């Protein structure tokens with residue numbers, strides 16, 4: 001057994017790996033963002049483009065990232081450092097590892113604040129505080145919360161602590177056990193909610209909203225959004241997949257495991273839509289399901305006015321919290337693994353140091369959603385919007401391009417083939433061609449487009 005394997009451990013089976021990846025990919029992105037992005041960007045047409053992005057670009061890239069991790073069995077930064085030495089490539093390629101680790105920590109900083117809102121809503125819902133809620137009251141509850149920084153910090157801290165708890169217990173005893181419990185629990189919550197929504201909601205309208213083609217709402221910008229979301233939801237470019245790949249058993253097939261996890265992720269996104277939208281459309285109190293307020297304004301109104309709504313509403317926010325939790329651990333793990341490998345400290349101290357850093361950065365997001373209290377604005381954006389924009393629209397796609405170029409052109413074909421040896425040769429050839437040509441070119445076009453748009457708007 002190599003030193004690295006002893007240092008962090010290996011997932012107990014291929015299924016643990018699949019569950020861990022599913023836990024990472026299915027997160028706030030699926031439940032909070034996906035349903036309203038579909039609504040805003042042309043319904044079925046957006047879903048179609050999003051599927052294409054997942055199948056043609058997302059899955060091949062995930063496979064590439066995971067192979068890099070498994071090949072070197074270390075944190076993204078050290079993995080890239082060793083692979084660069086091995087291939088005698090330029091030192092700059094190590095940036096792939098740094099981008100991943102830093103992006104993971106930055107995303108975790110705002111992720112934990114938004115997950116914190118979910119916790120607040122979970123308890124308020126369960127306590128029946130939303131019973132008989134009107135839209136006006138829901139709006140004012142949400143804006144009062146956004147202005148109540150100490151409450152936001154309390155929940156952000158609780159969420160971060162629960163993340164640290166899992167990650168500090170290590171790969172086998174922490175993450176491995178957690179995903180075996182939390183990911184199936186997510187499926188159970190979703191199942192209960194979809195059934196409830198089928199009985200109580202307007203399934204037909206929701207179906208049309210999600211799947212009918214509305215080209216009038218679709219623009220080039222929607223393609224950028226679809227691609228950005230595909231990257232975000234598949235946890236690509238943030239070191240998470242590389243780190244999880246590093247703990248993958250030797251003989252497990254990367255290709256089929258990734259396809260299963262990506263299918264689960266998509267299934268969870270679509271069922272989350274089918275769990276909430278029918279209820280929204282059936283509610284006489286609401287007329288649309290738009291925007292980020294969907295989860296925290298429209299849904300409490302809906303659940304607050306249905307029989308048994310407080311229980312199902314609580315189940316919904318349990319789902320939100322579980323999804324956020326299993327993603328958050330994968331955002332922290334790459335940085336923790338790196339710090340442990342430097343041998344400056346053990347896992348516990350690494351967690352505490354990085355947790356404190358993320359917590360501090362998260363304060364920028366805490367103060368981002370209430371006009372009077374914003375700390376400062378960058379290019380006209382709040383700190384949260386700025387960080388999210390930079391990461392999802394620029395850093396993730398750029399990381400994606402670099403990963404594709406490194407695996408496709410810099411690494412030796414045999415080395416890559418060896419990692420993907422369980423997959424048939426034809427599939428391998430197809431995959432390699434995608435990674436060499438299709439991925440870098442399409443992603444580059446999309447980044448350039450996003451940039452020109454940004455400067456045109458600015």
Ligand code: PHE
Pocket residue numbers: 024025026027028029030107232233234235236238240327328330331
């Ligand atoms: N995939 C997660 C989501 O959809 C976010 C995430 C990105 C988690 C990268 C880990 C790493 O919400």
